[in-house]
Amino acid sequence: MASGADAGQLIGVVTLLGAAVVAVPLFKRLGLGSVLGYLAAGLAIGPYGLGLVTDTETILNVAQLGVVMFLFIIGLGMKPSHLWGLRRQIFGLGSMQAVLCATLLTGVGIALGFPWRMAFVSGAGFVLTSTAIVMQTLAERGDILAPRGQRIVSILLFEDMLIVPLLAVVAFLAPAEAAPAAASPLWQRIGLGLLSLGALVAAGLWLLNPLFRVLAKARAREVMTAAALLVVLGAALLMELGGLSMAMGAFVAGVLLSESSFRHQLEADVEPFRGLLLGLFFLGVGMALDLDVVTLDWRLIGLGVIMLMLAKALCVYFAARLAGGSRAEAIDRATLMVQGGEFAFVLFAEALRLKVITPEVNADMSAIIVLSMALTPLVGAVHKRYARARAGAEAATPDGVETPQDLRGKVLIIGFGRVGQIASQGPLAQGAELSIIDNDPDVIRNAARYGFKVYFGDGARADVLRSAGARHARVILVCVDDPVAATRIVENARRECLQTRLVVRAFDREHALELVRLDADDVVRETFEAALLMGRQAVLALGATDQEADDLIGEVRNRDAERFALETAGGTFAGRALVLGNIERIDPPRHDRKPDMPRPPTDHAA
Structure with a gap:
């Protein structure tokens, strides 16, 4: 029988889930977004609302892992070469925006009556944008991989790295009586951070891929999920021990695995945890808003929210314009990055420990940060509703987003055994871009020797299909030799990819009939x-x-096709698929191929 404490914890979990389930759909229906729904739900059930959940600090500590996993998934989508190409945006655009914002926001702090040291710490905390809110909004809009989204991600990465030098500056600003409480020397902290980063890079280059190969051979799906979580949390812990940001560690781990054959499977395994914990993070932020502090210092906090958000919006806008961005992009970035971030709480806590700021300033600035987070979705909604329509081409096709014409050459092959390898030769000869997934580590290793890039994953899972980009493929070739798996793939692919053509390998006549009834386009026995x-x-x-x-x-062939058509017509199926084989003649197989076309492994060729 459960104890009272256990029942109380279960009540807290049920309350959190219930609040999210009620608030988020409601706020999305009102056009205010899921983030504001989570924040409002947290405020309602938190210690300063109805008091249904009171352990806010523990919830926030656990929910930080949502931000960590989000950065890991973003890293999986960024190859090292791509990240190197963003270096000017990360250090150039990021540093320009940070310097402009820090200067103006420090001036706002002085205007509010803070001493210059407190004004600098308060302004620097507001410079650090909320990675969770911005990335969630970009993901909902589908802009993360667009050029404008990549510029925002670059700035966020720079701000994540900025927390380390800012902590060092806070230690330098500490009064003499706080010196004994200061941390280790700066050079030692920098060395420890570099050592942690080096250890993570080494593990990513030489340890992770062999580890996942061994686990994949074991064919224990739950162990693969556990390994994915181990990588994310282990990288975050290593960076935390090195004095760096946990989110930065997870991002680096993701980048190191971005070219791994196991990338799609890792993304599919981590995604459910990311979404749940990120929602929990927003709930925790809403619960952290101390209404007593807001009521006591409402004039200062209200004025601070308005002035700091306006000042940061102006800085972000001018930084975007100075970097060559359009007016529309600059306004969009300013409304998106107008809030303070979660790392500000870390900075304020360290400044309070070293007596750079007082407890009252810490409480006021924390309330200002939380309120700015809560107001950001409202600012975005107002901007979306009243902003002028963009130019026709930009409105019709956001920059960096592929149109259907751009996707005409993309082919996804599921199963790269004997049939998949031969089937790939035709699209390759036409110059198509191939994505290949298979769940056999030996097939992946053999294919790599011949220049093929095959990703590990279970193609029968809808989340793996999404991670592999099935929605953007022009054609999906289902070449697996398992009839049950092929059927599940067709069911999920038809549900996820309505416009994609499905060409499926069938085991026998009965299997072909089943696939046709599932709305496969082309079935090959x-x-x-x-x-x-x-x-x-x-x-x-x-x-x-x-x-x-x-x-x-x-x-x-014709008699067989007629019998097949009669069998399909005997059910409710109206006859959409083409069963390959209904052709008047068979040409002898061609053995010529282009010289530069990769030859499939001979030990798998049929």
Whole structure:
């Protein structure tokens, strides 16, 4: 029987989930976004609302992992070469915006009556944008991979790195009586941070891929999920021990695994935890808003929120314009990055410990940060509603987002055994861009020797299909040799990718009928063509000419197609799919190929 304490914890969990389930759909229906729904729900059930949940600090500490996992998933989508290409945006655009914001926000702090040291710490805390809010908004808009989204991500990465030098500046500003409480020397902290980063890079380069290969061979799905969480949390812990940001550690781990064959499976395993914990983070932020402090210092806090948000919006706008951004992009970035961030709480806590700021300033600034987070979705909603329409081309197709014409060459192949390797040659000869997933580590390793990039993953899972970009593919070739798995893939792919053409390998006639009823576009029976070719050779051996053999085999093919059509028409199916094989003649197989086309592994060729 559960104890009272256990029941109380369960009540808290149920309360958190219930508040999110009620508030988030309501706020999204009102056009205010999920973030504001989480914040409002947290405020309502927190210690300063109805008091249903009181352990805010523990919830925030756990929920920080949502931000960590979000950065890991972002890192998985950024190859090192791509990240290197963003270096000017990270250090150039990021540093310009940070310097402009720190200067103006410090001036705002002085205007509010703070001494210059407190004004600098308060302004510097507001410089650090909320990674969680911005990334969640970008994800909902689908802008993370667009050029404008990549510029925002670059700035966020620089701000995450900025927390280390800012903590060092706070230690330098500490009064003499706080010196004994200061941390280790700056050079030692920098060295420890570099050592942690080096250890993480080394592990990513030489340890993680062999580890996932061993686990994949074990075919224990829950162990792969545990390993994915171990990588994310282990990288975060290593960076935390080195004095760096946990989110930065997870991002670096993601970048190191971005070219791994296991990338899609890792993303699919981590994604559910990321979404749940990130929502919990926003709930915790809402619960952290101390209404007593707001009521006591409402004039200062209200004025501070308005002045700091306006000042930061102006800085972000001018930084974007100075970097060559359009007016529309600058306004969009200013409304998105107008708030303070979660790392400000870390900075304020350290400044309070070293007596750079007072407890009253810490409480006021924390309330200002939380209120700015809560107001950001409202600012975004107002901007979205009243901003002028962008130019036609920009409105129709956001920069960096591929149009259907751009996607015409993308082919996703699921299963890269004997059939998949041969089926890939046609699209390769046409110059198509291939994405390949398979759940056999040996196939992945063999294919790599011939220049193919194959990702590990279970293609029958809808989340793996999404991670592999199935929605953006023009064609999906389902080449797996498991009829049950092929059926599940078709079910999920048809539900996820309405406009994508599905070409599926069928085990036999009954399986082909089932796939047709599931709305597969093209169904190929794996033994049918080979059997017809054998029959043709037998007819030739009996003395028939090539034309006579082709006519006979064509008649067999037509009769089979007619019977298949009658069987499909016998049910409720209206007849959408083409069952390959209903062709008048069979041409002999071609053995010529382009010289630069990768040859499939000979030990798997059929």
